[in-house]
Amino acid sequence: MGTEPNPEMDLRSAIRGTGSVRQFTDEPVDDEILYALLDDARFAPSGGNRQGWRVVVVQDIATREAIGGLMRGVWDDYIAIASTGNTPFTSIAPSQYELTTVTPGKTPNDLIDRIAEVPVVLVVAADLSLISMMDKDLDRKPITGGGSIYPFCWNLLLAARSRGLGGVLTTLLARAEPEAAALLRLPPGFAIAGTIFIGHPVHQPTRLKRRPVEAFTVIDRFDGEAFGITHSDAE
């Protein structure tokens, strides 16, 4: 499969048809292609255009395995909590409570179990000194800073899609940031935003399940009427 950008893929199809890919063929992704993906992704927006993303291309197998080991512990906790019907690690429920009420098992995970073989493994970090965290002084955990990093991550995955590649973003490693920081020599003041896996997809999912607009859009206030239209060409 070629990795030239597909001029036939229009923006709307890309937005609506870029599903997560977690299984990759053995075909490698050349550095030139990875560079081209990063070169597209860098046009992402960020607060003040400060572009606080930093990327580590993790090539070393031992480092990959170590990262996978850190992700494994978080994944097991995640699955155990999710199996109780709760959303794991929300910033509302105390994590300690979540973790003492469940017993982690070992659920297969293609990304973690085959981390040495994934063609591209990237750790994306954020230089916190470049990010305005507008909600940092509120009486809850901040969220807005991610808005300066995740558009870059998504651009990267869209760029991959445009070349017939696929991938997925995960945030598991952020829970093990102190250990990962030592492993990757992450400087103080930097945060791990995610790990991105990219390669040639075994299967490219394009029919994505998402809630309709009416399910998440309201008029005027949060207890307002759902925002909807009568459509004739519902897709």
Ligand SMILES: Cc1cc2nc3c(=O)[nH]c(=O)nc-3n(C[C@H](O)[C@H](O)[C@H](O)COP(=O)(O)O)c2cc1C
């Ligand atoms: C912030 C974030 C974290 C995610 N973490 C993981 C993860 O840890 N493992 C994983 O396999 N997928 C992860 N995903 C991918 C989601 O599972 C995926 O986007 C969602 O299930 C929808 O599936 P689809 O994109 O194939 O339609 C993550 C996605 C986002 C945006």
